[in-house]
Amino acid sequence: MSFSKLGLSAPILKAVSELGYRQPTDIQKQAIPIILSGRDLMAAAQTGTGKTASFVLPILEKLSAEGELRGRSIRALILTPTRELAVQVEVNIAQYAKYLNLSSLAVYGGVDSQAQKERLEKGVDILVATPGRLLDMAYQRALFFDDLEILVLDEADRMLDMGFINDLNKIIDRLPGHRQSLLFSATLTDDVRYLADTVYDDAAEITISPHKKAAPKINQWLITVDKDQKSALLSYFIIEQQWDQALIFVEKKHSAAKLVEQLGKRGIVADSIHSGRSQAVREKILADFKAGNLRFLIATGIAARGIDIDGLSRVVNYDLPYPAEDYIHRIGRTGRAGASGEAISFVSKDDFKNLCAIESLLGKVIQRKEVDAFPVRKIVPISILNYRPKHLK
Numbered sequence: 420m421s422f423s424k425l426g427l428s429a430p431i432l433k434a435v436s437e438l439g440y441r442q443p444t445d446i447q448k449q450a451i452p453i454i455l456s457g458r459d460l461m462a463a464a465q466t467g468t469g470k471t472a473s474f475v476l477p478i479l480e481k482l483s484a485e486g487e488l489r490g491r492s493i494r495a496l497i498l499t500p501t502r503e504l505a506v507q508v509e510v511n512i513a514q515y516a517k518y519l520n521l522s523s524l525a526v527y528g529g530v531d532s533q534a535q536k537e538r539l540e541k542g543v544d545i546l547v548a549t550p551g552r553l554l555d556m557a558y559q560r561a562l563f564f565d566d567l568e569i570l571v572l573d574e575a576d577r578m579l580d581m582g583f584i585n586d587l588n589k590i591i592d593r594l595p596g597h598r599q600s601l602l603f604s605a606t607l608t609d610d611v612r613y614l615a616d617t618v619y620d621d622a623a624e625i626t627i628s629p630h631k632k633a634a635p636k637i638n639q640w641l642i643t644v645d646k647d648q649k650s651a652l653l654s655y656f657i658i659e660q661q662w663d664q665a666l667i668f669v670e671k672k673h674s675a676a677k678l679v680e681q682l683g684k685r686g687i688v689a690d691s692i693h694s695g696r697s698q699a700v701r702e703k704i705l706a707d708f709k710a711g712n713l714r715f716l717i718a719t720g721i722a723a724r725g726i727d728i729d730g731l732s733r734v735v736n737y738d739l740p741y742p743a744e745d746y747i748h749r750i751g752r753t754g755r756a757g758a759s760g761e762a763i764s765f766v767s768k769d770d771f772k773n774l775c776a777i778e779s780l781l782g783k784v785i786q787r788k789e790v791d792a793f794p795v796r797k798i799v800p801i802s803i804l805n806y807r808p809k810h811l812k
């Protein structure tokens with residue numbers, strides 16, 4: 420079965436196809452027609468089954484068909500248990516809505532709310548939010564729910580496990596009765612069903628068995644390294660560990676050119692894409708990389724946006740990105756559609772603030788590995804999760 424049979428329009432099909440999705444996953448086959456028909460839905464599906472697209476694609480279809488956006492209003496609300504998931508869902512929405520004129524935003528706690536409030540002023544078509552921050556925003560009248568058409572509770576079981584039930588009830592109380600409601604949960608426990616009863620009366624129900632995964636298996640780890648040793652360390656990995664391929668992210672365009680040169684001195688052929696190179700050159704290099712003719716591609720974050728390579732086995736953060744959300748964008752380039760992938764970060768003492776922000780966003784400390792040949796002079800401390808460095812406030 421192909422996506423075109425599901426009732427989605429051309430701009431959505433184009434975005435999905437560009438992401439390399441060849442056919443819908445089980446949950447997508449089942450959920451998309453139900454959601455398009457306007458029915459409420461309760462779905463048992465785990466992360467990795469393609470569940471995000473199963474609700475985002477039909478929501479995009481519905482919102483793009485009609486309706487308008489008023490200031491401080493939202494048309495679809497997706498509630499998630501964690502910041503990490505909120506960011507990830509919003510990243511997905513932006514990818515799927517690439518050819519549509521719909522706006523999306525993620526709001527979550529732990530960061531200053533002013534910028535989020537400003538973004539809400541014009542209204543947002545699809546808001547992804549964690550419950551606590553959403554309530555804060557509602558209390559501050561930064562948004563109102565009168566125009567809400569669709570509610571999604573994503574990972575409902577986790578939201579309950581994390582003690583969000585009171586917040587969820589307060590939110591649900593404020594929503595208009597005329598709306599479509601969708602609930603996704605890894606398991607449909609009694610508590611989840613009880614919550615579902617407060618959300619809707621008669622929902623369609625589907626269950627997707629967990630072994631049918633499209634899950635990205637991204638093995639994330641980091642290595643601490645002195646800044647002046649990074650290029651030597653990269654060469655070491657490429658040569659000693661016989662890396663087949665890597666997409667390597669650097670922060671500045673001059674570092675991209677410099678790294679190509681440093682690798683070249685050690686006999687490693689690499690090329691770079693950044694804003695200083697013409698579009699035609701970038702496309703040619705990218706095509707070579709995708710075809711496997713170029714094995715090591717160095718890219719700045721901006722140039723790499725939208726790079727989509729089937730089967731990319733490895734992403735390296737030669738520098739850590741700022742803002743932290745870019746880390747999730749970057750590592751999402753590997754491990755797509757069920758393939759396994761590796762995301763490795765080279766962290767020097769200068770990167771510590773960015774590391775704290777990334778690990779806080781992930782809600783966990785990334786596994787560290789060491790290489791005996793590269794002892795570190797400037798130790799990188801272990802992050803304090805939820806630490807907000809001053810420059811990120």
Ligand code: AMP
Nearest residue numbers: 440442444466467468469470471633756
């Ligand atoms: P999710 O279950 O929403 O977390 O999705 C898991 C992963 O599967 C994400 O990396 C998606 O980009 C990817 N994905 C979702 N739908 C498809 C599809 N139809 N074909 C290939 N990959 C997909």
